[in-house]
Every structure is written in structure tokens, then in C-alpha cells.
Amino acid sequence: MTEPLLSVRDLKVSYKVGSGRIDAVDGASFDVPRGSIVGLVGESGCGKTTVARALTRVIADNAAITGGQMMFGGRDLVTLPEREMNALRWRDIAFVPQSAMNSLDPVYTVEYQLNEVLRRRGGLGRRDARRRCEELFELVGIDRGRLSDYPHQFSGGMRQRVAIALALALNPKLVIADEPVTALDVIVQRQILDQLRELQAALGISVILVTHDISVVAYICDRTVVMYAGKVVESGTMQATLTEPSHPYTMGLRNAFPDLQGAASGVLTPIEGAPPNLAFPPPGCRFAPRCPFVLDTCRTVQPPLEGIAADHAVACHRAGEAAALREKAARIETWMGRAVA
Numbered sequence: 001m002t003e004p005l006l007s008v009r010d011l012k013v014s015y016k017v018g019s020g021r022i023d024a025v026d027g028a029s030f031d032v033p034r035g036s037i038v039g040l041v042g043e044s045g046c047g048k049t050t051v052a053r054a055l056t057r058v059i060a061d062n063a064a065i066t067g068g069q070m071m072f073g074g075r076d077l078v079t080l081p082e083r084e085m086n087a088l089r090w091r092d093i094a095f096v097p098q099s100a101m102n103s104l105d106p107v108y109t110v111e112y113q114l115n116e117v118l119r120r121r122g123g124l125g126r127r128d129a130r131r132r133c134e135e136l137f138e139l140v141g142i143d144r145g146r147l148s149d150y151p152h153q154f155s156g157g158m159r160q161r162v163a164i165a166l167a168l169a170l171n172p173k174l175v176i177a178d179e180p181v182t183a184l185d186v187i188v189q190r191q192i193l194d195q196l197r198e199l200q201a202a203l204g205i206s207v208i209l210v211t212h213d214i215s216v217v218a219y220i221c222d223r224t225v226v227m228y229a230g231k232v233v234e235s236g237t238m239q240a241t242l243t244e245p246s247h248p249y250t251m252g253l254r255n256a257f258p259d260l261q262g263a264a265s266g267v268l269t270p271i272e273g274a275p276p277n278l279a280f281p282p283p284g285c286r287f288a289p290r291c292p293f294v295l296d297t298c299r300t301v302q303p304p305l306e307g308i309a310a311d312h313a314v315a316c317h318r319a320g321e322a323a324a325l326r327e328k329a330a331r332i333e334t335w336m337g338r339a340v341a
């Protein structure tokens, strides 16, 4: 197997809060193979954005990477000197933040902003930068005449395309897109995702797509990394994780979202309860308080993330019974009463 573009091992990121600490990412491990789209999925607050930001090392002032490795092209991004890390940003790893408005400055035209990256970061001359701006707009399907427009003159979907063009400016190997389609209606969501897929294939890049919506993952991703309360609970190919999920949380997420293809799917079943407060996480499996299949061990012993097939890892004490649990998980009653064992 060829070496993955990015290999994250036992990553830990904490926030200092008052006199305490929140371990927002508590030992995350996953790979991003070359030329693949990896969906980082989980409910709000489970640590997805923290992982995504840690990868670029642009983290909040009260945050710190406290352990682990992030191997990228033979270098560990956790320990890379800041100067070298800075040289990697935009050129090798580009980040599209949660709202396109966050990556675009409202007071400058989009051409000005593209130029900032192309000329200041990429060292392009004026004429080459202009040509690249036009090329980038063509790539994301926007008329080049609109380069002189301001961000507010674009619709939400178009703004997202501009943000993607900005990320692609210097031909990065990895694009990290944080909730790229969340605020958009389903039709525009599909258009943006289709385009992201086309660009990924045409340019041969890898993409980490951060989303709370498992139907977005099912629509576009090759691989899935499911996070819950700061931990990776399941990862593997899209087929392995979403068609035959082995962690009860993934099974629950699958029941909770409509199908992005527009097919009339069955009744949506939410997972009762909420993720734990990460300042005081439960001692055993963090999903135990919400899991319909919880056993006594689950409440006291943390299950490790273990390979259950060639390309499929799960952190669940009951992973060996996944097929039977999947059948039960498909029934609504399972999620209403909880604890069906």
C-alpha cells in the first residue's frame, strides 16, 4: 500500500478554560490516502474543527497540541518549526473555514484577495497572478468578469466557490474544508459537492471534508472518520463505515439524516441525549450514556480503536457483534427506549 498523504496518530488537543482544561481531541488517529476525499463527521462539539485547525496549526490562543503525530510528506506537523509550517500553508495544505465569509474579507474585491495569496504567498508577478485568477474562476465555474466584485455581491453558493478557488490558488496537495455546504440549500449543496469532487479528481488532490451531516459524507467521500466526544470511534472506507457501520454511534448517525440524493428515505430517528461535557467525560466509552447496546464494561473501560478488517477500525466493545446490532439499530424502537442490549 502506498504511503498516505497524511497520517494522524494519537493526536491530542486541549483548550485551557479558566483553571481547567478541555481535552477536545483525545487521541485521534486516521489516514488520508493520496487522491481521496475523507469525511470527518460527528455531532457539533465532538472535535472536528479542532482536528482540522490543528492540521494547519492555526489554533485558538487557549489551545495547545499536547501529543501525537501528524505525518505529512515525511515531516511531523506537530513538531515542525513555525517557519516551515508557515511555508506549508496555502502551498501544501489549504484551509476553507466554516463560513466562506470568514475566509473572504468584505472590504476587498475577490481579485484583490486572490492576489494577496498568489503574489504574497506564491511569489507570482502581476501578470501571472491575473492569469491565475482567471484560471481559478474558470476552474470553479464563475465568469471572470466577476473578479472585481466584492464578496457580498455573490450568492452563498458562489461565495463558497470563491473560497474554494482561494484554497486552490497555489495548487495545494491537501484541502481541508470545514462544513463547506452547511448553510446552503440542498440543490446548491449538491452543486458544490459535485464540483469539489470534479476538482479533486482533475487536480489529484486530497480533501478532508468536515461535516456534521453523514449524508454529505455518503454523497461525496471515499472514506469516513467518525468522531465522538474527542475520539475517533470508527474509520474506514465509505462502504465499510456507512453501508455496514460497526459502531452504534455511526449506526445512529445514519438513521438521523435524510438522503442527499433526494430519495424519499424512511423516518429520521435522532439519537437521544447529547454528547458529554468534555470537561468531565464519562470514564468508559464516551458514547455509553446514549448507546442502546451498552454493557456494564462500556461504562468503565474505554474501548481502543482497533482494526476489524483490512481497512476498517472501530472503538467498541461489541464490534464483534456488529451485524446483529445493525439489525436492531435499523429499528426506531431501539433508539427510543435505549438500552436494548
Ligand SMILES: Nc1ncnc2c1ncn2[C@@H]1O[C@H](COP(=O)(O)OP(=O)(O)OP(=O)(O)O)[C@@H](O)[C@H]1O
Residues within 6 Å of the ligand: 015, 016, 017, 022, 024, 042, 043, 044, 045, 046, 047, 048, 049, 050, 051, 060, 062, 212, 278
Ligand atoms: N476556543 C475554545 N475554548 C474552549 N473550548 C473550545 C474552544 N473551541 C472549541 N472548544 C470546545 O472544544 C470542543 C470541540 O469543539 P469543535 O469546534 O472542535 O467541535 P466540532 O465538532 O467542530 O463542532 P462544531 O461543528 O460545532 O464546530 C467543544 O467542547 C468546544 O466547546
